[in-house]
Amino acid sequence: MSDAKIIVHGGAGTIRPRLWAAYRDGAHVAAGIGQQVLNRGGSALDAVIEAVVNMEDNPVFNCGTGSCLTYDGRVECDAFVMTSDLRVGAVSIVTNLRNPVRLARVVMEQTVHHVIAGEATNRLADAHAIEKIDPHALIVDRRRRRWQEMMDRGLEFMVDPELEASDDPADLTDEDAMDTVGACAVDREGRVAVAGSTGGIMLKYPGRVGDTPMPGAGNYAGPAGAVACTGHGEAIMRVCLAKYCYDLLEQGVPVAEAASRSISHLTERVQGFAGLIAIDAHGNRAWATSTPNIPVGIPERVIDDSSGQHPA
């Protein structure tokens, strides 16, 4: 029997003080929902799915309702799930599902594939009775306003040369431009799972696939633990950040050290802005980030200071 534990994140970025409480509390609530599943004897997989579904339905976060918008002003979501026995499922470029992470689970459990993208996600959702939603209902005013402001500034696909050259993480992690969610859990049986969901990054090129649905890039789970990343997906995928951190866990590196070494690796290799949460198979948890904030949720206490690198 293991200690059943969960940790969630609400996206690495620059969260302005007036929005901080909504992110902090949203992450805390989602962690509590996952923990209830674990306390009832539920699986780590059920726990991370229910935590992420709660955040997909919370308009604060960049996933499901409240997702960032593409350059042409639409929502395209990615989602991911993986368990310690190396089962994995992901969806990408999903336009009309309330909870994309539920379809990621379908890919994992009901298909022989691991990643399904684009129009085909519609057919798969229909075949498995996954709830559809009017794509316009996924767009919230705050994101629409931010999209308009960024368009007015003439930014393109978040690769504006001025931003790329900036030393200030607040530029590349602009408020309302990121904030993916993720959850990692271990259950009483010692099974580990990770789930993630995102609208990607603001002004992304239509059809862009981020790090979240790429196994080993944005998320990874195995017998040694689970890792969920957030931040600038193009940087995260270049170093396969989740797998990098997971491999440290497998080598026996303590989880807090694995988290901080992974973020240092990202910073050294690609100067990227990202954060991650991690859990080992014993339920030890930690997070680290190179961005000004990453809202982190655990059920035991509200986490108010989430900058830097910490054991949870």
Ligand code: ASP
């Ligand atoms: N990593 C996500 C992406 O690039 C964005 C985020 O984490 O906020 O799609």
